[in-house]
Amino acid sequence: MALSAKAPGSYTVKSGDTLGAIAEKYDTTVGAILKANPQISNPNQISVGQQIKLPGASGGTGGASPQPSQPKPPPKKPPPKKPAPAKDKDDDKDSKAARKLVFPLWKKPTASWKDGPRYFGCPRSGGRKHGGVDLYAPFGSKIRAIADGVIIRPPYFFYDGTNALEVFHPGVGVVRYGEISSSKRVNVRAGQKVKCGEHIAYVGLLDSLGMSMIHFELFGERARGQALTQMSGPYRRHPALKNPTPLIDKLHRLTFK
Numbered sequence: 001m002a003l004s005a006k007a008p009g010s011y012t013v014k015s016g017d018t019l020g021a022i023a024e025k026y027d028t029t030v031g032a033i034l035k036a037n038p039q040i041s042n043p044n045q046i047s048v049g050q051q052i053k054l055p056g057a058s059g060g061t062g063g064a065s066p067q068p069s070q071p072k073p074p075p076k077k078p079p080p081k082k083p084a085p086a087k088d089k090d091d092d093k094d095s096k097a098a099r100k101l102v103f104p105l106w107k108k109p110t111a112s113w114k115d116g117p118r119y120f121g122c123p124r125s126g127g128r129k130h131g132g133v134d135l136y137a138p139f140g141s142k143i144r145a146i147a148d149g150v151i152i153r154p155p156y157f158f159y160d161g162t163n164a165l166e167v168f169h170p171g172v173g174v175v176r177y178g179e180i181s182s183s184k185r186v187n188v189r190a191g192q193k194v195k196c197g198e199h200i201a202y203v204g205l206l207d208s209l210g211m212s213m214i215h216f217e218l219f220g221e222r223a224r225g226q227a228l229t230q231m232s233g234p235y236r237r238h239p240a241l242k243n244p245t246p247l248i249d250k251l252h253r254l255t256f257k
Helices: 019-025 030-036 089-098 245-257
Strands: 011-012 051-053 134-135 142-144 149-159 162-169 175-181 199-202 212-219
Touching: 019 030, 134 245, 149 175, 162 199, 175 199
Parallel strands: none
Antiparallel strands: 011 051, 134 212, 142 199, 149 162, 162 175, 175 212
């Protein structure tokens, strides 16, 4: 039989009604109706004329009122961004310094400085050891300052018809640019400041060997202003002498990468 609502939010049972049919008509379930009507002890026994409250009804006419829509949950906030790790001051200094370093030649050397007679520590006559690395390049090639610095000692006689130039590079050390040309010279003086990459000398030519190169030596800062060539020790050099190979490797990588 047809179903009809007697009052807002309620329904009057008619002959032939079942809770299942009522639930289907009003888009609910038997369980929901039973929950809204605790007086119904047996869902299979309802009486004609019995008033049944429709679940979710809150008023209105013509049967059950629609259930109120659930409010949308607020949008999830994105997780807070983790603060970037603080830069180590030393790392920052290193990165800035790396941008102000350059290989002493404008072109790559013609041979490796890690083998042959060119490497640091290579045996020399008289029992001494090679106190630097040799960077082979054509005679007269330009030589530049590897970093900002100040001239400690202008060109002076060094070896076999060539000169040497000493420059203090803060944060790097004292560099002796050896076996530079004695005939082609750049006018520099002691105390003069030089910039990274500035032209400071030319590649020299060894008279007896007919070979051209830079003999590159590196010393700690405490050697500044002191005699770099000495008569004692395996290298016959100031005790602050360092192996320049790692520095040359770095300069080569930064310049020619």
